Amino acid sequence: MGNVLVVAELQAGVVRKVTLDTIAFARQAVDVIGGQVHVLVLGDGVDAQAAEIAAGHGADVVHAGNGAAFANYIAENFTPAVVQAAEAVDAEIVCAPSSMFGKDLMPCVAAKLGAGMVSDATEVFDDGGVRFKRPLWSGNVITTLEVTTPRKVATVRTTEFEAISGYADASVQAFTADVGARDDAEFVSFDQVKSDRPELTDAAVVIAGGRGLGSGENFDMLMTLADQLGGAVGASRAAVDSGYAPNDWQIGQTGKVVAPNLYIAVAISGAIQHLAGMKGSKTIVAINKDGDAPIFEVADYGLVADAFTAVPELTEKLKSLGIGS
Amino acid sequence: MKIVTTVKRVTDPDMKVKIKPDGTGIVTDGVEYRMNYFDEYGVEEAIRLKQEHGGEIVVVSVGADASTKEIRTALAMGADRGILVETDEELDSDAVARVLAEVIKEEAPDIVLMGKQSVDTDRNQAGQMLAAYLGYPQATFAFELKVADGWATVGREVDGGTSTKRVKLPAIVTADLRLNEPRYASLPGIIKAKRKKIDRKTPGDLGVDTANRVNVLQYEAPETRAAGQIVESVDELIEKLRTEAKAL
Ligand SMILES: Cc1cc2nc3c(=O)[nH]c(=O)nc-3n(C[C@H](O)[C@H](O)[C@H](O)COP(=O)(O)OP(=O)(O)OC[C@H]3O[C@@H](n4cnc5c(N)ncnc54)[C@H](O)[C@@H]3O)c2cc1C
Numbered sequence: 001m002g003n004v005l006v007v008a009e010l011q012a013g014v015v016r017k018v019t020l021d022t023i024a025f026a027r028q029a030v031d032v033i034g035g036q037v038h039v040l041v042l043g044d045g046v047d048a049q050a051a052e053i054a055a056g057h058g059a060d061v062v063h064a065g066n067g068a069a070f071a072n073y074i075a076e077n078f079t080p081a082v083v084q085a086a087e088a089v090d091a092e093i094v095c096a097p098s099s100m101f102g103k104d105l106m107p108c109v110a111a112k113l114g115a116g117m118v119s120d121a122t123e124v125f126d127d128g129g130v131r132f133k134r135p136l137w138s139g140n141v142i143t144t145l146e147v148t149t150p151r152k153v154a155t156v157r158t159t160e161f162e163a164i165s166g167y168a169d170a171s172v173q174a175f176t177a178d179v180g181a182r183d184d185a186e187f188v189s190f191d192q193v194k195s196d197r198p199e200l201t202d203a204a205v206v207i208a209g210g211r212g213l214g215s216g217e218n219f220d221m222l223m224t225l226a227d228q229l230g231g232a233v234g235a236s237r238a239a240v241d242s243g244y245a246p247n248d249w250q251i252g253q254t255g256k257v258v259a260p261n262l263y264i265a266v267a268i269s270g271a272i273q274h275l276a277g278m279k280g281s282k283t284i285v286a287i288n289k290d291g292d293a294p295i296f297e298v299a300d301y302g303l304v305a306d307a308f309t310a311v312p313e314l315t316e317k318l319k320s321l322g323i324g325s
Numbered sequence: 326m327k328i329v330t331t332v333k334r335v336t337d338p339d340m341k342v343k344i345k346p347d348g349t350g351i352v353t354d355g356v357e358y359r360m361n362y363f364d365e366y367g368v369e370e371a372i373r374l375k376q377e378h379g380g381e382i383v384v385v386s387v388g389a390d391a392s393t394k395e396i397r398t399a400l401a402m403g404a405d406r407g408i409l410v411e412t413d414e415e416l417d418s419d420a421v422a423r424v425l426a427e428v429i430k431e432e433a434p435d436i437v438l439m440g441k442q443s444v445d446t447d448r449n450q451a452g453q454m455l456a457a458y459l460g461y462p463q464a465t466f467a468f469e470l471k472v473a474d475g476w477a478t479v480g481r482e483v484d485g486g487t488s489t490k491r492v493k494l495p496a497i498v499t500a501d502l503r504l505n506e507p508r509y510a511s512l513p514g515i516i517k518a519k520r521k522k523i524d525r526k527t528p529g530d531l532g533v534d535t536a537n538r539v540n541v542l543q544y545e546a547p548e549t550r551a552a553g554q555i556v557e558s559v560d561e562l563i564e565k566l567r568t569e570a571k572a573l
Contacts, residue, residue, distance in 0.1 A: 100483040
């Protein structure tokens, strides 16, 4: 069969980088199963976004599906459109980023297609058939999976894939989905946490704070450090639960998975659920006043120190050395 | 209001999982089990909904005989009766969703509350698949739930912030960790739970073929990170990040 269909994710109308990472996964997949990489962009007025995605990121065909029912994402309206597109392009693999969007949508798509589904795919390869790898048990186990259905659905652990640029431009086509808006589900609002910093999942540097910071105000010093390094700020679950940081900052098994070039964990103990979200970072620094904290077991560089002195000192010294902005 | 809530028996996440040397599964000897954390939030929310709206809470588990323990825990927290769909097989989420769909059709609840994911297999699929199979609307990753006039208004944790969605009942709602604070079962609750009824069925009784669509071929441990080092000062940290790690 061959062919891969990627469902693009837009956030408030903007193409998320995780969409492009997922296209890189799709290229890996067509190397195994053959065929073309198709991308479906759904929204109400998404021609510009379709053109942006088509510009050299590894897709062969981008389908722009415009319609009032897609103005705001809800799974109920997107599912039938994705199913129709998967059938129209005869996709063997239908995938989306393993973001909250992909996690919400793709199981519905799988059920409607009668397809088996792989969550958080980190690899697709051939071993006498298509195989997928994925982490589970909070990242402590990796399994190799076989999907027995003709169509296969996956969400993609995008930190494992690097967006492609410089590929031949894709053709853009209009896609008309025969979908009426459901009357039993309504999008009400999206309350975006606005920030000038890079998105957590895209940032090359992530400064993450834990419960040990003691208050939301104390996250300010992490933001100053993040701004110095052009990075993003993240948090442990305990910090989010305590109201120090917005939910969108949570890193871990049940939050975001990040793999920046540099991860600095400040006042985070290093519970396995937290490690699940950042273990793949290239260089990990831990600043914690407890020398026995488990975070030091995964850190490349550990500094046993009080965050309230170490973080401002680090920021000041980077500034005076002219490192960062 | 009739509420169905689901519970899964999972390995205790505080224990280190060990993989069998031949890679065919995880070592289960000596492993402790508990109710999936996210399901506790679903059960708690069910109890709160019942307190507000009255009605009945049915707790359902799909799994081995031992899952009656987790059903009893939910009954002790405040659910009214239990259903175990008994199977010793490791089902994929799709099979679980198809089994649950048949139970839901029989029970015809107003709302189904589930955990957003289980902390063992981390798939985050069953609730959404169940919604698709039943044709119900869904509201996943809930941190806030209000029910009025036959609709649920759900605050959801999404990337980039939060979002609000309204779904008409019957609907599927999956719980995130900030939905509530699950109660502990009280002693009287535990005693009462012993007399509450647990019905047993098999997937076959429900007419569901549980053949998996996804098979696990191999289990392996992830690559471990090489041991790191402790630096003595901020200066040393910067120096090492520049020259050794080339991270700055
Ligand atoms: C089902 C489930 C899912 C979960 N999912 C996640 C998840 O996705 N992400 C996540 O992060 N957690 C998750 N958790 C929670 C996880 O188990 C831990 O409770 C949490 O990560 C702890 O956060 P913390 O390290 O900030 O807090 P703590 O464990 O309380 O650690 C605080 C640390 O700060 C240090 N400290 C205190 N003061 C200072 C100071 N002045 N200077 C320096 N250091 C200081 C302390 O030494 C300590 O190590 C989950 C838990 C469950 C049960």
